[in-house]
Every structure is written in structure tokens, then in C-alpha cells.
Amino acid sequence: MSKPSRRPNNPRFSSGPCAKRPGWTLSALEGAFLGRSHRSGAGKARLAEVIERSKAVLGMPADWRLAIVPASDTGAVELALWSVLGARGADMLAWESFGKTWVSDATKALKLKDVRAIEAPYGRLPDLSRVDWARDVVFTWNGTTSGVRVPNGDWIARDRGGLAICDATSAAYAMHLPWDRLDVATWSWQKVLGGEAAHGMLALGPRAVERLESHTPPWPLPKLFRLTKDGKLDEGIFRGETINTPSMLCVEDALDGLKWAQGIGGLPALVARAEANLAAIAKWVGASDWAAFLAEDPQTRSCTSICLKPKDAWFAALAPAVQAETMKDMVALLAREGAALDVGAYRAAPPGLRLWGGATVELDDMDAVLPWLDWAYGEVRAGRAKTA
Numbered sequence: 001m002s003k004p005s006r007r008p009n010n011p012r013f014s015s016g017p018c019a020k021r022p023g024w025t026l027s028a029l030e031g032a033f034l035g036r037s038h039r040s041g042a043g044k045a046r047l048a049e050v051i052e053r054s055k056a057v058l059g060m061p062a063d064w065r066l067a068i069v070p071a072s073d074t075g076a077v078e079l080a081l082w083s084v085l086g087a088r089g090a091d092m093l094a095w096e097s098f099g100k101t102w103v104s105d106a107t108k109a110l111k112l113k114d115v116r117a118i119e120a121p122y123g124r125l126p127d128l129s130r131v132d133w134a135r136d137v138v139f140t141w142n143g144t145t146s147g148v149r150v151p152n153g154d155w156i157a158r159d160r161g162g163l164a165i166c167d168a169t170s171a172a173y174a175m176h177l178p179w180d181r182l183d184v185a186t187w188s189w190q191k192v193l194g195g196e197a198a199h200g201m202l203a204l205g206p207r208a209v210e211r212l213e214s215h216t217p218p219w220p221l222p223k224l225f226r227l228t229k230d231g232k233l234d235e236g237i238f239r240g241e242t243i244n245t246p247s248m249l250c251v252e253d254a255l256d257g258l259k260w261a262q263g264i265g266g267l268p269a270l271v272a273r274a275e276a277n278l279a280a281i282a283k284w285v286g287a288s289d290w291a292a293f294l295a296e297d298p299q300t301r302s303c304t305s306i307c308l309k310p311k312d313a314w315f316a317a318l319a320p321a322v323q324a325e326t327m328k329d330m331v332a333l334l335a336r337e338g339a340a341l342d343v344g345a346y347r348a349a350p351p352g353l354r355l356w357g358g359a360t361v362e363l364d365d366m367d368a369v370l371p372w373l374d375w376a377y378g379e380v381r382a383g384r385a386k387t388a
């Protein structure tokens, strides 16, 4: 196959930090509130604006609270786990790297005795019917490293006794989150809206607040995780009075992403953009003689972290280490050509490719990159991709 002539205008397909919104330049940050206190009236107003615009775009119910917290999505998830777990047993779902991290946090770091890990290998979802909703349930909406997502929230009991705690970082702004089936949700700024990494968002439903006010964890909570004062929720945190100092440059960028999202039509438009990117890849996979989705069930295929694996006999016959090397060569070739950046599978995932399809990625760029994948795979198969 000859080299495609058209490159994507924007070859950025990283799964985090993700591509900036179309048209973004540094001038988007010119009005940033810099060199001033985030606790001044105007500083707090910017932080509150992030919270209010986020709630509006995501359609969050009025009785939910939303906070900006330190340390990106990891910070938000760990803040939640450290604060609410331990009051009852926990079912922890894991089907890729991040879910497994949360299992290990609960069992090895918090040393919870009553934890059931409900797991599945890369490419599949665990059996969701095994979940016991009398227990707390921790799960990832979209497994970023396998490209497997839960298809919807129907499996989450409305009358649950435990809390539904959801790491939603690669799902928020690209998938519809059913707020009535969740109690805690987290995400970061660096994903679907293409913001700067730094801060996490922690969303709490009324039942999670009830838990925070009635349960004192047996382990010490670092200041960074403290959401209550004298047994009551510290409401200021949910109005932009952050626990510690945030980056106002990142805040400005988060606002830029949110305003863009609102300008193009809000959540329905964001979801439609991601789904269109997935549909373009699905059409191409359907006609491909070498590429397949890592996610086996079409219902579970992510529209953000779209993971692919070679399926042809030539690749299957390679030793595992050679398979990994081959995909590394392919990813390096695509980067050298300026056709696609950061499209390697996650280091702990099976060898393959991962292309981000979230809202900031243009469909035209997704269409343009697909012939490059065919070309680059042909090059590695023919042994022409090695640089040295």
C-alpha cells in the first residue's frame, strides 16, 4: 500500500492529556486570574464558575454537590474511597488497569477485610449481575486501558443499600451518566474537554453526603482528603473554597473547555462527536483484514479510549515480546510521519493501538488517520518500520 497523502490536521489522539478543543491556542488563557489569591472574591467566583458550568453541562441534579479537588482523577477517587469505604462490605469491579488499582487501594492500602473483587480480563466486562447492592460498589464507567465501558446504568439498583462509587474520568462529557443510579462520581480536567491536568472533580449525591456525615473511617485522613468539619460536610468546598491552592491557569483552561462545550450544544453534542468517531473506526474495523476491537461485545465499546488489536494470522504467530515490539514500531512510525501521536496501547494492556475519540477530536481527523493505520501496519508486517 502506498503512503496516504492526507494527514490529520491534528494528529493528537492521546488518551490523556487529550487533544485541546478545536481552535484552541494559548490566547484562550489570556484572561487567567494569575498572581492573585484564589480565596479572593473574584478567585472564588472563577472556581465556582467551573463548578456551575460543569453541573450544567452534565445535567447534574440540584441536590448533588461538586468540588474541585487536588491530584486529578486519582486524587478524586482516592479522596472518595478513603472517606466513605469501611462502613459496609465493598464489591469492587475491575476489568483493566485503573479498576485494578482501586481494588488494590481497598485491600492493600486501606486493608478492608470485606472486599469482593469482581474481575474480567482485558476486552471483557465482569458479570455485572454478581454485584450485591447491599454493599458499596466501586467501578470505572469506561476502562480507559481496555476500551471497555459499561453499556448503561440499568444494572445499578435504584433501591441500593450501599453506595455506587464511579470513576467516570473517560466517560464524563462523552457518555450519559445516570445520576439517579450513582452516589459518587469523579473525573479530571485533562480528558474529554481537553483541559490541563492538575485537578479532579468530585461529585457527591445526597446518600454519599449522608455517609460522610455518619461514618468516621478507622484510618487517618490527610488534610487533602478532609471533606467534613466537626462531623458535618464542609459546604464551602463545594462552592469553590478548595481544600488547598489550585492552579488558576488550569482553572481558566477548564473554563475555556466548558464554554466551548456549551457553545457547541452541550452534552448531546459532545456525546454525538465521540460516538461519530467510534462509528468511523467501527466502519473501518468492519472492513479490515487485520484490525479488531479489543472490546469483544459491541455494546461495551468505548467511544473515547478506542482500543484495537491485530487479529491476523501473521501477528498471532509472533511471540508475545515480538508482538509488543511490533506495535511499538508501528506507533513510532505513525509519530515520525506526523500522522498519529500517542496511539500505543497502555503499557499493561495487550499489544495494540488506542485512539482517543472524545469530543475534542474532529471526525475529519479520525477519518484521515485510518488509512495511515493500514499503511503503517503494512510497513511493520513487511519489516520496513525499524529505524535502526
Ligand SMILES: Cc1ncc(COP(=O)(O)O)c(C=O)c1O
Residues within 6 Å of the ligand: 015, 016, 071, 072, 073, 074, 075, 098, 140, 142, 143, 144, 145, 167, 169, 170, 188, 190, 197
Ligand atoms: C479510568 C481512569 N481512572 C483514573 C485515571 C487516572 O487519572 P489521573 O491521571 O487524571 O489522575 C485515569 C487516567 O487515564 C483513567 O483513565
